[in-house]
Amino acid sequence: DTAVSQTPKYLVTQMGNDKSIKCEQNLGHDTMYWYKQDSKKFLKIMFSYNNKELIINETVPNRFSPKSPDKAHLNLHINSLELGDSAVYFCASSRGQHTGELFFGEGSRLTVL
Amino acid sequence: DAKTTQPNSMESNEEEPVHLPCNHSTISGTDYIHWYRQLPSQGPEYVIHGLTSNVNNRMASLAIAEDRKSSTLILHRATLRDAAVYYCILRGTNAGKSTFGDGTTLTVKP
Numbered sequence: 001d002t003a004v005s006q007t008p009k010y011l012v013t014q015m016g017n018d019k020s021i022k023c024e025q026n027l028g029h030d031t032m033y034w035y036k037q038d039s040k041k042f043l044k045i046m047f048s049y050n051n052k053e054l055i056i057n058e059t060v061p062n063r064f065s066p067k068s069p070d071k072a073h074l075n076l077h078i079n080s081l082e083l084g085d086s087a088v089y090f091c092a093s094s095r096g097q098h099t100g101e102l103f104f105g106e107g108s109r110l111t112v113l
Numbered sequence: 114d115a116k117t118t119q120p121n122s123m124e125s126n127e128e129e130p131v132h133l134p135c136n137h138s139t140i141s142g143t144d145y146i147h148w149y150r151q152l153p154s155q156g157p158e159y160v161i162h163g164l165t166s167n168v169n170n171r172m173a174s175l176a177i178a179e180d181r182k183s184s185t186l187i188l189h190r191a192t193l194r195d196a197a198v199y200y201c202i203l204r205g206t207n208a209g210k211s212t213f214g215d216g217t218t219l220t221v222k223p
Contacts, residue, residue: 004156035213041198041215042213042215043151043200043213045210048210090156090157098204098205098206099204101159102147102149102211103159104158106155106156107154107156
């Protein structure tokens with residue numbers, strides 16, 4: 001069983017479209033994250049949720065909206081996609097907000113044409 | 114946020130030990146030092162972590178300086194599959210967002 005799974009793995013779409021990436025963890029962790037890794041390979045945190053509450057919201061355009069229906073799921077919805085949104089998006093989870101190892105998903109590669 | 118500094122790249126020969134350094138001079142007393150690595154086209158994976166004492170696991174060893182301002186990840190015998198980007202981050206109440214820096218790209222030569 002994959003600990004942190006995200007879907008889809010690949011997403012190709014046109015500018016202006018709206019898309020979602022889903023993430024689920026079966027580790028019983030309280031905290032989940034979204035990271036963005038661009039072409040330069042920098043891994044930047046975007047959002048973090050602890051027990052369904054938003055605790056980290058980095059300087060991210062409000063076209064990006066995370067949603068956590070329960071503590072095992074953290075989905076990322078992106079409106080009005082732009083070319084610069086092309087990147088690999090990683091979901092991660094950890095036992096607590098500041099504790100425990102980070103477990104990452106395999107990534108979702110988003111390409112905006 | 115507590116920051117870490119690592120060399121951009123390092124090279125090693127296969128089956129030789131590799132020592133990957135990390136500086137974290139602003140570390141606070143409750144911050145844990147974590148190491149992750151990212152293989153090509155994969156998500157980062159946990160390698161090891163420690164607080165004050167040196168740590169060993171099946172993947173690597175972590176040597177932590179006495180003042181905790183630096184640490185070294187040790188791969189005892191590098192293999193080609195160890196070629197990856199290695200990240201050192203701090204996790205703890207005072208470490209903030211556990212920011213990933215640029216990491217060290219390790220190249221292993223046969």
